[in-house]
Amino acid sequence: MPTPIPGKPVRGSRTGRPIMAALDLLGRRWTLRILWELREGPLTFRALREATGNVSPTVLNTRLAELREAGILENTDEGYAGTKLGVELEAVLIPLSKWADRWEKRR
Numbered sequence: 001m002p003t004p005i006p007g008k009p010v011r012g013s014r015t016g017r018p019i020m021a022a023l024d025l026l027g028r029r030w031t032l033r034i035l036w037e038l039r040e041g042p043l044t045f046r047a048l049r050e051a052t053g054n055v056s057p058t059v060l061n062t063r064l065a066e067l068r069e070a071g072i073l074e075n076t077d078e079g080y081a082g083t084k085l086g087v088e089l090e091a092v093l094i095p096l097s098k099w100a101d102r103w104e105k106r107r
Contacts, residue, residue, distance in 0.1 A: 003066040025070055030055050030063050032093070035082075038073070039090045042081035 004010040004025040006018035011027075013020035026032055030052060037043065037051040049060055064080060067073040072086040082090055 003069045005070070025066065028063065028066070030059055031067070034060070034063055034067070035072070035086070035090060035093065036097075038080060038082060038086075039093070042076055042078035044079040048080055 002008075004016075004021040006016055006021040008016040008021070010016050010021045010024040012024065026035075033052050033055075034048065037048060043051060045060070045064075048064075049055060049057065052060070064073060064075075067086070068075065071083055072089060073080050074083050074086075
């Protein structure tokens with residue numbers, strides 16, 4: 001499955017609206033977990049694999065390649081890290097995490 005790109009057809013949208021492309025990318029297995037684990041800073045492939053509960057190397061490589069192609073992650077000397085766009089996305093996920101904590105307490 002190709003990396004979702006705004007303006008190209010993606011799951012749920014023939015027009016590839018940017019929000020639909022983003023949801024397609026973020027909805028892929030392990031993508032959000034990878035981004036979440038990188039919120040504190042860069043991680044090497046091995047450290048990222050351990051942080052994600054030993055996701056298969058094949059899946060991790062695929063997701064990292066998709067996130068790099070999408071311009072969200074880059075591979076630095078310190079390991080995988082968010083680009084400027086990726087750091088913005090990480091900042092958007094923090095309120096979602098806080099909402100999830102409030103949701104949990106509702107029970």
